[in-house]
Amino acid sequence: MDEEVAASESRKETTEVAPALIAVHPDGHHVAVAVGPDLRVFNFLSNSAVSLLDESVNQPFHKDNIRAIRFGAKGKLFVSAGDDKTLKIWSPENWKCISTVLSEKRVTAVAISNDGLYVCFADKFGLVWIVDLNKNSHDKKPIPLLSHYCSIITSLEFSPDNRYILSADRDFKIRVTNFPKNPLNGAHEIQSFCLGHTEFVSCLAFVPAQENPHSLLLSGSGDSTVRLWDITSGALLYTCEVAIKAGLLESNGNAEEHDHAVTDLCTTLDGLLVAVAIQSLQGIVLLSCNVSAQTLSVAKVVSIAGENFVPTCLANNPSTRELWMVTGVSSLPGYDYPSLSRVLVISGVDVEQEPVVLGDDKIPGGIKLLETLQGTASFDDNAFLVAAEAVKAAMCNLLIKKQYPFENREYRKKTRNDRKLKE
Amino acid sequence: MPETGGNSTFSKSTGLPRKRFYRARAHSNPLSDSHFPVPLSPSHVDYSLHYPQFFPSSDKADSCKKIKFADIGCGFGGLLISLSTLFPETLMIGMELRDKVSEYVKERILSLRVANPGQYQNVSVVRTNSMKYIPNHFEKAQLSKMFFLFPDPHFKEKNHRRRVISPFLLDEYAFVLEVGGIIYTITDVEELGDWMKSCLENHPLFEPLTEKELEADPAVKLLSSATEEGQKVARNEGQTFQAVYRRIAASDQIS
Ligand SMILES: C[S@@+](CC[C@H](N)C(=O)[O-])C[C@H]1O[C@@H](n2cnc3c(N)ncnc32)[C@H](O)[C@@H]1O
Numbered sequence: 001m002d003e004e005v006a007a008s009e010s011r012k013e014t015t016e017v018a019p020a021l022i023a024v025h026p027d028g029h030h031v032a033v034a035v036g037p038d039l040r041v042f043n044f045l046s047n048s049a050v051s052l053l054d055e056s057v058n059q060p061f062h063k064d065n066i067r068a069i070r071f072g073a074k075g076k077l078f079v080s081a082g083d084d085k086t087l088k089i090w091s092p093e094n095w096k097c098i099s100t101v102l103s104e105k106r107v108t109a110v111a112i113s114n115d116g117l118y119v120c121f122a123d124k125f126g127l128v129w130i131v132d133l134n135k136n137s138h139d140k141k142p143i144p145l146l147s148h149y150c151s152i153i154t155s156l157e158f159s160p161d162n163r164y165i166l167s168a169d170r171d172f173k174i175r176v177t178n179f180p181k182n183p184l185n186g187a188h189e190i191q192s193f194c195l196g197h198t199e200f201v202s203c204l205a206f207v208p209a210q211e212n213p214h215s216l217l218l219s220g221s222g223d224s225t226v227r228l229w230d231i232t233s234g235a236l237l238y239t240c241e242v243a244i245k246a247g248l249l250e251s252n253g254n255a256e257e258h259d260h261a262v263t264d265l266c267t268t269l270d271g272l273l274v275a276v277a278i279q280s281l282q283g284i285v286l287l288s289c290n291v292s293a294q295t296l297s298v299a300k301v302v303s304i305a306g307e308n309f310v311p312t313c314l315a316n317n318p319s320t321r322e323l324w325m326v327t328g329v330s331s332l333p334g335y336d337y338p339s340l341s342r343v344l345v346i347s348g349v350d351v352e353q354e355p356v357v358l359g360d361d362k363i364p365g366g367i368k369l370l371e372t373l374q375g376t377a378s379f380d381d382n383a384f385l386v387a388a389e390a391v392k393a394a395m396c397n398l399l400i401k402k403q404y405p406f407e408n409r410e411y412r413k414k415t416r417n418d419r420k421l422k423e
Numbered sequence: 424m425p426e427t428g429g430n431s432t433f434s435k436s437t438g439l440p441r442k443r444f445y446r447a448r449a450h451s452n453p454l455s456d457s458h459f460p461v462p463l464s465p466s467h468v469d470y471s472l473h474y475p476q477f478f479p480s481s482d483k484a485d486s487c488k489k490i491k492f493a494d495i496g497c498g499f500g501g502l503l504i505s506l507s508t509l510f511p512e513t514l515m516i517g518m519e520l521r522d523k524v525s526e527y528v529k530e531r532i533l534s535l536r537v538a539n540p541g542q543y544q545n546v547s548v549v550r551t552n553s554m555k556y557i558p559n560h561f562e563k564a565q566l567s568k569m570f571f572l573f574p575d576p577h578f579k580e581k582n583h584r585r586r587v588i589s590p591f592l593l594d595e596y597a598f599v600l601e602v603g604g605i606i607y608t609i610t611d612v613e614e615l616g617d618w619m620k621s622c623l624e625n626h627p628l629f630e631p632l633t634e635k636e637l638e639a640d641p642a643v644k645l646l647s648s649a650t651e652e653g654q655k656v657a658r659n660e661g662q663t664f665q666a667v668y669r670r671i672a673a674s675d676q677i678s
Contacts, residue, residue, distance in 0.1 A: 147591035190598040195464035
């Protein structure tokens with residue numbers, strides 16, 4: 001039953017490669033990139049690298065791959081967490097670490113409640129934990145909030161009105177749970193399940209409510225679709241077969257499995273446009289979202305010419321209409337660079353304008369930003385060739401369940417102690 | 424049962440079946456990490472396969488009758504057989520993880536249907552892992568009764584999360600049970616009995632039935648006598664421990 005989780009726990013995972021992550025502060029003043037254990041932040045106001053401050057440990061602040069970063073509570077907080085089983089909460093005002101939370105297991109996803117009172121994180125056992133930020137102590141003890149039975153949670157998200165917490169998993173499930181007034185007693189009342197994806201769910205994003213009373217939810221999946229949901233009922237409103245619609249996949253194509261998995265989603269322009277990252281696509285797909293008709297359609301495929309850039313993570317800068325993208329991995333076996341992260345920006349993400357992939361000379365923050373976030377201003381082409389495979393492997397590791405051979409399963413069954421006791 | 428618009432296997436524009444949809448599902452079931460098919464969502468459960476007399480065609484639009492009882496880990500199906508005649512108009516299903524056991528129950532029901540024309544049409548069985556796939560089979564507030572009879576004990580502390588009753592799984596059971604719906608548990612293992620009772624007792628969406636209510640409920644009488652496991656325990660004059668709780672509405676405090 002829970003072979004997957006148990007086996008992945010017992011196995012040594014030190015060789016696992018993690019994809020690079022990116023996040024942009026809602027006011028657009030900071031951009032953060034995580035690659036491996038490194039957290040890099042650039043400040044546009046001072047046009048310089050930020051030095052993070054954490055009195056509790058020496059650099060690097062995380063001792064293993066970072067798996068999740070995000071800004072929250074309108075930019076008042078930033079969190080980072082990952083394989084080192086620690087979650088760090090930072091204040092973007094001075095980039096001091098406010099508190100360090102210890103997890104029993106590796107952390108796979110994080111979310112911050114919109115009122116800034118709670119941070120939630122999911123661990124490798126499919127458990128979601130909550131941390132009360134009101135408590136004054138520096139070391140905060142997480143409390144179990146809810147659980148997916150034996151499936152790894154890929155994405156955690158609060159609804160914009162803070163009424164629900166959403167969790168998506170590597171099976172196919174999206175769970176919508178009422179976020180209670182006192183969440184420290186657990187979140188027991190499930191509002192709905194959004195069911196319809198036929199593969200792992202990789203990402204969630206909200207289309208902010210405009211005239212609608214309720215926000216719509218978007219999800220991306222290994223089944224190469226982006227879907228639109230009503231979270232109150234769990235009803236599937238629309239399915240966009242994004243890989244086919246963008247012409248990446250012939251309808252009779254024989255692409256490798258998961259070659260066109262949707263790996264990340266990012267809403268821009270209040271949800272009018274949705275940027276989609278797809279495994280193997282050098283660029284992004286822009287979907288336009290018609291909120292009143294509740295449909296999605298491909299507006300544009302923005303390709304990146306001249307380099308092998310398949311984004312591992314997307315972020316939106318709402319004030320400048322820029323889409324920030326990163327590709328990269330925590331380690332490049334047998335290569336000079338210990339890790340690789342490459343940042344690119346698409347500007348003019350707008351309905352009227354033509355989106356443009358900015359050259360390195362045009363990127364906001366310039367060389368300084370590239371040096372900060374990438375660790376180097378330029379790479380030789382070989383790095384990208386090596387990275388391309390590693391990026392793919394990292395995304396697969398992250399999202400796709402390990403299949404265990406039948407004999408292995410049988411063996412595990414036979415050696416189960418509880419079964420022996422019963423006989 | 425209604426199909427949600429976007430979910431349809433029919434193209435919105437042409438009204439024809441979407442080829443890709445069928446082809447994609449043909450080579451392997453995407454959800455079957457355990458070699459059994461799992462319905463994509465409750466609206467994909469084919470009632471005509473389970474209850475052909477109630478649903479003569481797979482055209483689901485003509486009836487809104489839904490499964491109301493679920494026997495989780497039904498084993499050889501004794502409880503279902505007893506419930507079938509006690510509640511002849513209620514659709515019920517057993518969920519069983521072991522392939523051979525679920526096949527046995529299927530055969531058992533089919534032969535009962537043949538031997539007793541018109542009867543046992545309301546029971547069926549599905550092979551599935553109930554701990555993972557309950558939300559794929561039942562909608563919110565669909566069920567009025569859930570049974571957990573003599574579940575595997577999983578003694579060791581670190582295996583407690585394998586138990587079919589746990590604080591987190593109760594959240595899912597509360598989701599598929601209607602308010603007023605009842606969850607029945609029984610075991611001959613005292614430690615497990617205490618565990619199931621305390622999980623239910625501490626859950627904000629369940630309350631215990633009163634003695635009177637227990638006496639008046641015909642299903643309660645079946646708990647210790649109807650299943651194969653129950654009969655075995657009774658033959659050995661073993662003790663049993665039951666906990667029967669009702670799904671209640673969320674109080675303001677928690678929602
Ligand atoms: C001890 S037997 C009891 C069977 C029956 N309820 C009775 O009282 O005779 C427990 C049953 O639960 C089944 N089971 C265990 N875990 C399960 C799961 N996750 N999903 C469905 N069935 C399960 C086992 O295969 C076994 O048949």
